[in-house]
Amino acid sequence: MEKSNVVLHVADVHKRFGGLHALADIDLQVEEGKTHAIIGPNGAGKSTLLNVIIGKLAPTSGQVVFDGTVLTGRKPYQINQLGIARVFQTPEIFADLSVLHNVMIPALAKRDGMFKLNMLRSLDSETGIRAEAEHMLEDVGMITRREMLAGSLSRGDKRRMELAMCLIQHPRLLLLDEPTAGMSRHDTNTTIELLKKIKSRGMTKVIIEHDMHVVFSLADKISVLAQGRIIADGSPDEVRGNPKVQEAYLGGAH
């Protein structure tokens, strides 16, 4: 029996790419309202695991269960509709549209069941969703940039906009793939504060991150992947003191 506060359960997942066992025996339980970090050296399998969760990759065996619903076999947009949003390592945005319109599109897509091209024509008449998008942009500190073209934003601002694009969907689970990659220390700290603010609202988060400052600032629980296996699982203090983790990092690229 699964504990009732487990909202995401990756159960006995394996993923093979030909002869490569990229994920082996993965059992991961993410509790409601917590921030769960997945860390590990380069090539450990972190992105593969995230892609299995969001339905971009099918596991070779095992399954992913979200709030009692089996995700395995569903398409990424169906998984998104169940309340899982992902902030990508490389933001997926409409470069030629304004920041405000970019944030409105996921809300329209959620309301209508999927993205349709004719949504782009009706953006200006959607006053309710516009107001909500403005609210989200206030939240992420981007309201003054709402009329800028998304393609002209700095990398840090693109990521903030993308976070607003996720938040407007009111996901139950937010997946963050290296949310501070390529950011300056100042932008990284602003993002940490922003993510802490979201945490205080009770949203569950799974975060993949290389920057240990970010991981230890945010995570309630950490799972450490090395060569496709979870080698340690626990609170930040437990993981920090674990000799297997130190060995994996010393032996790896970090």
Ligand SMILES: Nc1ncnc2c1ncn2[C@@H]1O[C@H](COP(=O)(O)OP(=O)(O)OP(=O)(O)O)[C@@H](O)[C@H]1O
């Ligand atoms: N589509 C694929 N086909 C074949 N091998 C793949 C594929 N995707 C990933 N791999 C391999 O699977 C292993 C895990 O890769 P993955 O990208 O999940 O690691 P990661 O922990 O996210 O690494 P990084 O920190 O460098 O992003 C690597 O050896 C990688 O080369």
